[in-house]
Each structure stands twice: as structure tokens, then as C-alpha cells.
Amino acid sequence: MTTSTERQSATAAQPAMEPQSATAPQSATAPPPAAGHPLAEGPALSRVAGLPAAAVAPLAAEEVAEVLDRIAAARRELAALAPAVTGLLYDAVPLMAATGARRSVLRWRRAAHAGRPHPVTPELLAQVREALAPKGRETAALDRWAERAGDLAGLRQSLRLRAGAAEAAEERTLRHLMGLPAVSGALALVSPVFSRRVRQPDGRPLDRGERLTAYGYAVRSALKASPLSSLTHVAVPGADHGARVRVGLHPLAGRVLLRAAAVRDGVRGLVRWRVNGSLRTAGPTARLSDPRQSVTDGWAWSDDEVLDASGREDLSAALRDPRGLPAVRLARYLEAGLLDVDDPCPQDRLLDWLAAALAASRDPSDHRAAGRLLTAARELSAIAGGGPAARAAGLVRLREALEEALDALGAADDWPLREVTLVYEDRAGTLPARPRDDERATVLRRHARAACDSLRVSPEYQALTDAFVARFGEDGVCDDVFGFLQELAAFGVPGVPGGPGVSVGPSGPGALGAPSGAPFGAPSGVAPGTARPRPARPGRSSCLPSVAVVFQDCEESADGPLLVVNQVSSGTGGLVARFHRLYDSAGGPRGAGFAERLRAWARTLHPDAECLEFVPAREVNPLQGDSCGVLPASLHWPTAPRRSGPGVPLEALDLVHDSRENALELRRRSGTPVAPVYLGTVPRHLVGGAARFLLVLADPWWLPPGLADGTRPDDPSETGPGVSARHVVAGAAVRRARWRMEASQVPRREPGEETADFLERVDAWRREHGMPAEVYVRGENGAPRRGDRARKPLWLAFASPTGLDLLDRLTERPDTVVVFTECLPRRPAGEGPGARAVEHCVHFARPAPGTDRGRC
Numbered sequence: 001m002t003t004s005t006e007r008q009s010a011t012a013a014q015p016a017m018e019p020q021s022a023t024a025p026q027s028a029t030a031p032p033p034a035a036g037h038p039l040a041e042g043p044a045l046s047r048v049a050g051l052p053a054a055a056v057a058p059l060a061a062e063e064v065a066e067v068l069d070r071i072a073a074a075r076r077e078l079a080a081l082a083p084a085v086t087g088l089l090y091d092a093v094p095l096m097a098a099t100g101a102r103r104s105v106l107r108w109r110r111a112a113h114a115g116r117p118h119p120v121t122p123e124l125l126a127q128v129r130e131a132l133a134p135k136g137r138e139t140a141a142l143d144r145w146a147e148r149a150g151d152l153a154g155l156r157q158s159l160r161l162r163a164g165a166a167e168a169a170e171e172r173t174l175r176h177l178m179g180l181p182a183v184s185g186a187l188a189l190v191s192p193v194f195s196r197r198v199r200q201p202d203g204r205p206l207d208r209g210e211r212l213t214a215y216g217y218a219v220r221s222a223l224k225a226s227p228l229s230s231l232t233h234v235a236v237p238g239a240d241h242g243a244r245v246r247v248g249l250h251p252l253a254g255r256v257l258l259r260a261a262a263v264r265d266g267v268r269g270l271v272r273w274r275v276n277g278s279l280r281t282a283g284p285t286a287r288l289s290d291p292r293q294s295v296t297d298g299w300a301w302s303d304d305e306v307l308d309a310s311g312r313e314d315l316s317a318a319l320r321d322p323r324g325l326p327a328v329r330l331a332r333y334l335e336a337g338l339l340d341v342d343d344p345c346p347q348d349r350l351l352d353w354l355a356a357a358l359a360a361s362r363d364p365s366d367h368r369a370a371g372r373l374l375t376a377a378r379e380l381s382a383i384a385g386g387g388p389a390a391r392a393a394g395l396v397r398l399r400e401a402l403e404e405a406l407d408a409l410g411a412a413d414d415w416p417l418r419e420v421t422l423v424y425e426d427r428a429g430t431l432p433a434r435p436r437d438d439e440r441a442t443v444l445r446r447h448a449r450a451a452c453d454s455l456r457v458s459p460e461y462q463a464l465t466d467a468f469v470a471r472f473g474e475d476g477v478c479d480d481v482f483g484f485l486q487e488l489a490a491f492g493v494p495g496v497p498g499g500p501g502v503s504v505g506p507s508g509p510g511a512l513g514a515p516s517g518a519p520f521g522a523p524s525g526v527a528p529g530t531a532r533p534r535p536a537r538p539g540r541s542s543c544l545p546s547v548a549v550v551f552q553d554c555e556e557s558a559d560g561p562l563l564v565v566n567q568v569s570s571g572t573g574g575l576v577a578r579f580h581r582l583y584d585s586a587g588g589p590r591g592a593g594f595a596e597r598l599r600a601w602a603r604t605l606h607p608d609a610e611c612l613e614f615v616p617a618r619e620v621n622p623l624q625g626d627s628c629g630v631l632p633a634s635l636h637w638p639t640a641p642r643r644s645g646p647g648v649p650l651e652a653l654d655l656v657h658d659s660r661e662n663a664l665e666l667r668r669r670s671g672t673p674v675a676p677v678y679l680g681t682v683p684r685h686l687v688g689g690a691a692r693f694l695l696v697l698a699d700p701w702w703l704p705p706g707l708a709d710g711t712r713p714d715d716p717s718e719t720g721p722g723v724s725a726r727h728v729v730a731g732a733a734v735r736r737a738r739w740r741m742e743a744s745q746v747p748r749r750e751p752g753e754e755t756a757d758f759l760e761r762v763d764a765w766r767r768e769h770g771m772p773a774e775v776y777v778r779g780e781n782g783a784p785r786r787g788d789r790a791r792k793p794l795w796l797a798f799a800s801p802t803g804l805d806l807l808d809r810l811t812e813r814p815d816t817v818v819v820f821t822e823c824l825p826r827r828p829a830g831e832g833p834g835a836r837a838v839e840h841c842v843h844f845a846r847p848a849p850g851t852d853r854g855r856c
Helices: 004-008 053-060 062-095 099-114 122-135 140-179 181-190 192-199 208-223 251-262 327-336 347-359 364-385 388-408 438-454 459-472 481-491 577-584 594-605 689-698 755-768 801-810
Strands: 040-049 232-235 244-249 273-275 280-282 285-296 299-308 339-341 423-428 546-553 563-570 610-613 634-636 647-649 653-658 663-668 673-677 722-724 727-729 732-735 738-742 774-780 794-797 817-822 838-845
Touching: 040 208, 040 594, 053 062, 053 140, 053 208, 053 794, 062 099, 062 122, 062 140, 062 755, 099 122, 122 140, 140 181, 140 192, 140 208, 140 755, 140 801, 181 192, 181 208, 181 388, 181 423, 192 208, 192 388, 208 794, 208 801, 244 251, 244 347, 244 364, 244 577, 251 285, 251 327, 251 339, 251 347, 251 364, 251 388, 280 481, 285 481, 299 481, 299 689, 327 339, 347 364, 364 388, 364 423, 423 577, 438 546, 438 563, 438 732, 438 838, 459 481, 459 653, 459 663, 459 689, 481 653, 481 689, 577 594, 594 610, 594 673, 594 838, 610 634, 663 673, 673 689, 755 801, 774 801, 794 801
Parallel strands: 232 423, 563 732, 610 673, 634 647
Antiparallel strands: 040 232, 040 838, 244 423, 273 339, 280 285, 285 299, 546 563, 546 838, 653 663, 722 738, 727 732, 738 817, 774 794, 774 817
16 A cells, blocks of 8 residues: 555656756856855745644545555556456356356456456356356456455445545635634735635635635645745744734835825925936937836836837926925826825834824814824734734724825825735744754755856846947946936847847846847847857946755655755845844844845945945835845935935946956946845846846846756746656755646546546546646646746645645636646655744855956
């Protein structure tokens, strides 16, 4: 009999398969870092699942799985007996005296030949033995067949009983898990309607949609550690930071409130107005970058759109003192992107600042708005420490208070209060992350060193450097950095195939100057007959070669990997920077200093430059906004409001070419190099417009695929069905075993088919394809590089009735490609009731002070 452990590790013995590789073109390749250089280790953070893995053990339906194992064993034995049984029955048919007996034997023989278990009556078995006795034939195979066929019938009856019990147990488990504080408290904020429905004590069974929604939340809480979810908590290895919760208001809601209040007579003189500094004129032409704020499926973003500003009136004089303009005109200029308001205070204190400013006004409407904002601030504070019911009620009162405040301020509507997740939270847990042992630490550092050695100068940086030299010449100086980047965003990089640059927002990636379908960072070829450009090298404004390795520990085994690498990403710190507010804003010695670690890491990556923080869309996106404030000074972008605190406007900097190194650098007019440090959580390939070019300068490195299991926008496209074996390199798994299936290849439940029959059919199918009993599954729809490709996978046990319901839902669309991936590491089962899924993120870099930066 196959044990549960054997079922889960069935793929470990599969042969390794070499990962697909890509090589950067010579024109975009700097020499690799020299082997033997020291490897610096930077900030580390662990993401811990909010529930112990044992919480979802009932969803594995292990009793059903045990019966399915026995059914599979019986079917294998029947298949092994089939040749002997069919031969015996072939000889027995003509020997049977009665016509009915001959027909029964023929049916038995056909069933044995087809591999179908056929129930055999004792009378028929005795007649066949008697008919074959004169020929001296050994009939033990017939006896064994009949016995195993009878056992199989009993097992199927047991499966029906256990499947029914499993369905009821899974319903109870899901309801129980949705009521646990670790889950229900988060759901009260991210999905309040669903949270309220599952918490109602009406005894009503969950419908299919509710059951699958609850299943998704349950398995993500127990088996996935997502940095974007309040269903997990984070831990700093080695820090006694204690449990803490940080709740914040969506920054776009705060920005809309600030704009609505800024035009009021009592407030306009208290804020600092910012004129859109992107207007560029050249003869009869003029360009203006319009910051467009949008919300799509809850995702808020701001992207600059370059507009033709020819013929527009010169607003410079009118906007020189916006405080003298009528409120209606101010509001119109704000809406048009011609004006904005700088942050008057840190984001966390905005509601209090607005309430104080409005309370000092003489307008009764301002007083009413101030009262509602104070109420909103109190509700936000109460939500942080409240239970599920209190949180849900507080969220309703918070939204009502903000809507009434906007109404009192004369706003046209309540956008975006219902389009975004209004309140978000981060949690630091009390469970410390287990420190790495020496063997795993060695494997991790070896892999990080290999990743750093693999870094190459990106084609984007090469194209940016070539475009600069073509425009300004060797050792050229550009004193209008934004104007140059704006021009590239509007018209593309000269000489790069594909024409105009692609402005990429959250909808999808695209390479600079490449067609919209081109993957970010992928090497582009050189046109036939053209000389390869001189290889570009990073200057002092660019970070050293660095990576962030995201991995999980694997269980000890004789031949298995010690860890699995989920992702190798940019090493600048953006994956963890947003949590500095969680650890350092509460004050006190415990857990403090995380921001200082990030600042020290920024100095390590930019040893010869002044570090200025640059995070696009921080004023509208919480992932970006929370990442701000690590560095003491910021780089001010002409189309964005300035954050509170010191900063340097981009207009005060030059972009300079160093012909000796063929490198680009940002410099102050005094000659001091400046590094724009990007600490945002959103990957840089999702940032569009002119800002994208500045991020390329900040981090010019490209990592070839094949060093981590996670999907990348520039991964070789996988289409159609196929099987990929696990790939392990020096103790680190860089690719899990996976199976890609068209939806039509995956069994679907037939109308009227019983749950037990469907379970047995799917179980036979997954064994036929060599899949383990537990996998992760996700669906891909449409073009391979659409957002569906990156959809988070869900854990699935093939013995679970709810799991098969999920699989049935995934295959409803015929154009879906279903991807099954082995569970590596396996679901913690024997490590105690408190064992949790943990994912670690550690930063590494190759510092080489005093050496050629191209070889760092």
C-alpha cells in the first residue's frame, strides 16, 4: 500500500530536466562578476503562514485517499492477472455446457481483457473450474481475480461512505477556519460581504461559490505565505520584535481627501501647491506628461501619459500663486493634472492634519468635514485592535465618515472609496523564523553567488545608453533629464526595433522601444548588417550586482533538495521595504532598526553615490506608499507631489555620460553622483512612462531565466500540454515538477455522476500521468503574458471532494491551460500541530570597492 508520504513524494525520483536558458546579446553584456569576490548579505525577512498547516489537514481527505490507494492497488493486481485470466476463460468458453454460462464467461473475459473489474458469482467460478479440471489447467488466477474483484466492490462501497463523510467534514472545517481570528479578522477588511455571510449562525450550508471562496482563503492562510496578504505575518530572523499590527488607509483615498480640502478657502494657504513641471516646448511643438490615476479591479496606479500641448495657453503666470485662483478653477486644474498638492505631513498622520486644518476654518462645511475625519481616524484606530465583527462594523462607519467628509468638502462623488480596499494591514507575528542551519546556509549562499555571477547588463540599459550617446555624444551632459526621458517615452528609443517606447502600467510588461508583446528585459537581437554597439557599463548611479533570493526549506531526505528557490528578484530591497513602517513606526527597542538595515543596504549597493529615494505612484498605491520613508531624502519627480521631508528635484540634476566606462550617471551640478534608489514593491517592469527609464538606470541588471521556480515576464513561453521534471542544482531546487494540461484533457464531472465515482476516475487519471496525490494548481487563460499567467496557485488534494470541485471550476473555460505543480516542500504533516509554511527572503550583493564596476 502507498503511504501518504510516498504519494506526495512520487515525483522526487523523476529524472532532472535542464531548464531553458537565455543568453543576453553581446551588445548588452558586461563581463560577469569575478569569482572569489566577497558576497555581502543584506536584510532578511520571513513570511509565515497565518494558520498552522494542520488546520487544512481535513481538506486532504486522508481517509478517502487511503481507500483510493487500496482501489488502485486492487486494479493493478487485476491488471496483472488479466493475461492469465483471459487465457483461461478463452479455453473455458467452448467447454461450458449451457448457453447462459458461455455468455457469462464471455462477459467475464471481455471485462478482464479491457481491465474492468467484473464481479464473479461463486457458482460461475465453480463451473469454470470444473470445466477446466479435465485439461489440468491451474485456476488459481481465477480465484484471485474473483477475490480481488469482490474486494474492489467493497472498497467502492467504502469510498461512497467516506466521500460523503469527507464532504461533511470539509464543510465543517471551512466554516471553522473562516471563524478563526487569524482568518476572520483579515476577511472583515479584504472581503467584508463574504465574511459577514459565513459568520451568520443560520446553519445554512455553504453554496458552491462560498465553499470555493472559503477553500481559497483557507489554503492560502495555511500553506501560502504571501507578502500582499493580511492572512500571513512577517518575522525578522533573530529579532525579538513581538506581535504587532499596522492598519493604514489606502493612500489614494487620502490623496482625494487632500485635494478636496486643498481648494477650500481655509486650507489653500496651508498647503504647498505643486505646478506640473513636465511641460516641454521645442519650436512649434510642446509636450506635457499628464499623471493619470486609475483603479482597475481594485488596483490603483498612476502613470504619466505624454500629451501634445501645442496651442495650450501659457498657465505659468496663472499658476504662480494658485491660492488666488477660484476654487472651481483650482479643482479643474487638479483634475487636469496641471496642479497638485505636496504632502503636508507623513501619510499616517494625514487624517489628523486635515481635520485640524479644516477645524480652523470659518466655513461650517469645513467644520463638519473635520468632525467626520476625526471620526474616521478613530475608526481606523479601533479597526487595528478590533475583532471580526467590530472590524466589519468599523469599516462601514469609516467609509460612511469619509463619504460624508467628501460631501461636505463639495467633492463631485465618493470615488475611489468603493473601488479600492479601503483599509489594509500588515502583521508581525510572535512565531520566530527558524534560523538557517549551516548546510542550508551554504546551499543558499552558493546559489546566490551563482545568481550574482549570472547578472548581465540589461538590454534596456544598453538601449538607454546608446540613445543618450546618439543624442548628446560621448561625455555628453543633459541638463533636462526629465525632458530627455519624456521624449524617449513618447517617441521610443532611436534605432531599436519596434518604434515607440511602450508605456506599461499594471496591465502588462513590455520592453523599452519594443513591440507591446515583447517581454521585459528579454534580450533583443541586432538588425542584420548593423554594428553591435559598444557594451554599456553601470555607472555610480546604478546599484551593484545584487539579488533577493526567495526560498523555502525542504525536509531532510536522502536525495532530495535542501531548499527550493521560489524567486530570484532585484536585490535593492523593494521586496521587504514596505514592512519598515510595521517594525519601526511603533517605537520601542524591540524590532526597531529595520529601516536602518535597509538604509545600510542602500549604502552598500551605492558606495560612491548620494542615495535619494524614488518610488513612482507612491501617492496612490499602498504597496508603493508604505515603501517610502526609508531614506532621509527623496528624488522629486516633476509630475508627482512631493512627500514631506527633504528632497532634491530632478531639475537640479544632470545626466552625464562617462566615455571611459560607457556609463550613465546622475550628478548634482557640483559633480556629486546621485543614485535613484527604488524601494517600491511593484516590479519595475510594471512601471511605465519616463519613470521606467530612471528605474533602468537605478538597477541596470538582467538575470537569465532558470535560477528560480517562479514565473517571470521574460521566461520562455510555455504553451500547450507538457511535463517538466524537477530540476535541482547543488542542493537547491530551481524548478518544481509540473504538468501542463489543456482543460479538455482534465476529467470533468459528468451530469449525475456520484462524488465517489468522480473521485475514483480522477484518481486513476492523475496516477496515469504520474502526478502526486497533492499538488498546486492554477489556470492560465488567454495570451501567455496576461495577468492570468501569474495567478497564484492553490493547493489541491485529489482525494478531496472540495478540491475536485475547485478543479471542475478551473476547467469550465475550454481555452484554459491547467498547470499542476508538485508540492515542494511538502505539506507539513509530521512536524507537530504548530508547524507552519514559511518563506524566506534574503538579499545578497557583490561589493567590490576600488575595482572596475563593470566587473563587480
